[in-house]
Amino acid sequence: MRNIYCGIADMRKQVFAEVARLAYEGGDYHRVDKLPHKILPDEPGNERDSIFLERAIVAERIRLAMGHSLRSASHQEPLSDAADKTAIRERYYEPPLINIIKYACHACPDTHYEVSNACQSCLARHCSNACPKGAISFLHGRAEIDQNKCIKCGKCKAACSYQAIIRFERPCQEACGMDAIGKDQYGRAEINYDKCVSCGMCLVNCPFGAIVDKSQLFQLIHAIRGGDKVVAVIAPAFWGQFGENVTPGQIVEAMKILGFQSVKEVAIGADLCAIEEAEEFMACVPAKQPYMATSCCPAWSVMAKKEFPGAAPYISMTMTPMVLTARLQKKRDPDCKVAFIGPCAAKKLEACRRSVRSDVDFVLTFEELRGMMEAKDIDFTQISDVPANYEASAPGVGFAASGGVAKAVEDVIHRLEPDREVKTVYAEGLRECRKMLRIARTGKYDGYLLEGMACPGGCIAGAGTIQPPEKSRRVLEQYKASAPKGNPLDSDYKEDLYLLHGGEDDWSFVGRH
Known part of the structure; x- marks a missing residue:
């Protein structure tokens, strides 16, 4: 749900505040390298298993908030390397505006229907009878969906008396009205910029905070x-x-x-x-x-x-x-x-x-x-x-x-x-x-x-x-x-x-x- 207070919203708030503070104070920008540790000072990580992964994600957030372009995981230079280039009074946004931090992406499963624990092993078996492809079978009386046969028509979900069948959809894909989000070879979200119109709906609906936009805050x-x-x-x-x-x-x-x-x-x-x-x-x-x-x-x-x-x-x-x-x-x-x-x-x-x-x-x-x-x-x-x-x-x-x-x-x-x-x-x-x-x-x-x-x-x-x-x-x-x-x-x-x-x-x- 949008705009409910959560750790991701708090993280964005901290990043913007620290980048703004850095700009207001001026001086030697090498101290930007310490910001990920300032924002995440202790182990273990707050949201992920590794504090080092969390800090790497925060570092990319800081870069984007300063107007830099996103780096891949193979880049190793410190945050301060390009700080002076963005410590200027005017800088236009360089596309892409909306970016995916790949190692923050959860690689959510593709859209599919699945049977939840709410299944009551009923005798009517409306879900199976409604399925046009025979994709639903029963194990110990409980419904199971064969994903290889399922055509994702949703008829089983509509037929279930207990609403036990759920439609699972990647939140970023569901939020994107342009159908501009696909996946890379690792299953992580990927934006088709030929379709993207930078509305930012994927950004605010990703529950892992993997999607980030650039800022002119620093400038x-x-x-x-x-x-x-x-x-x-x-x-x-x-x-x-x-x-x-x-x-x-x-x-x-x-x-x-x-x-x-x-x-x-x-x-x-x-x-x-x-x-x-x-x-x-x-x-x-x-x-x-x-x-x-x-x-x-x-x-x-x-x-x-x-x-x-x-x-x-x-x-x-x-x-x-x-x-x-x-x-x-x-x-x-x-x-x-x-x-x-x-x-x-x-x-x-x-x-x-x-x-x-x-x-x-x-x-x-x-x-x-x-x-x-x-x-x-x-x-x-x-x-x-x-x-x-x-x-x-x-x-x-x-x-x-x-x-x-x-x-x-x-x-x-x-x-x-x-x-x-x-x-x-x-x-x-x-x-x-x-x-x-x-x-x-x-x-x-x-x-x-x-x-x-x-x-x-x-x-x-x-x-x-x-x-x-x-x-x-x-x-x-x-x-x-x-x-x-x-x-x-x-x-x-x-x-x-x-x-x-x-x-x-x-x-x-x-x-x-």
């Missing part, structure tokens, strides 16, 4: 220490991530302690996104195209372009809220650097696109930001609250949850054209998104606005979140209730849209996907 702190003006633009899913009683005002104060010059809501970019997507939808559907799909989730849009090239022209050309907010900051202060703080792993690669990299300098997840807070010993009980300046509309804030983007766009259209019927459909999770596009291909969704979210639940369930999605959704509703504006068109930033498109007389879509 961001060096930019702050180097005197750069770093503006944090924080995604609306932040609410509640750092504790139920932590207020937005306290988070702003904490981020100033971390060294950020200022903090802006990405929800203001969501308002602008909703306005532009609404205008695009009204202009193009159905006059120029059968339907329009939203563009906010990078993993969803990359999936659509990879698997459904015919649908690519129907994905909105509007920039994502991250890019709109960042570009607005850069237009107002060209000398600043922008750090997007959010729940998403795929945003890290979106920021590397040539059309985006000049707007977004760093992308960190909430987990990585928490590491910075740990390094600076942030104690929210000791930080006084300050009034929060809510600038975004409630629908803009609602972008963080599934269905929220479509609802915001619909609200804008209804304000502009009250009599226009707007049909919407949304899908969450890449498997469901793929189903939605297959249906759209048949013409069933002609005239519709389609919203896709790679993470089940939306951004509040992204790979970089800390809290359980169901809790985040509840707290997000409180955040929306605090927003003083009821429609994106009420945004104070609406008149600044021309800044993002070259001038008041040039509203062509520039620098987009």
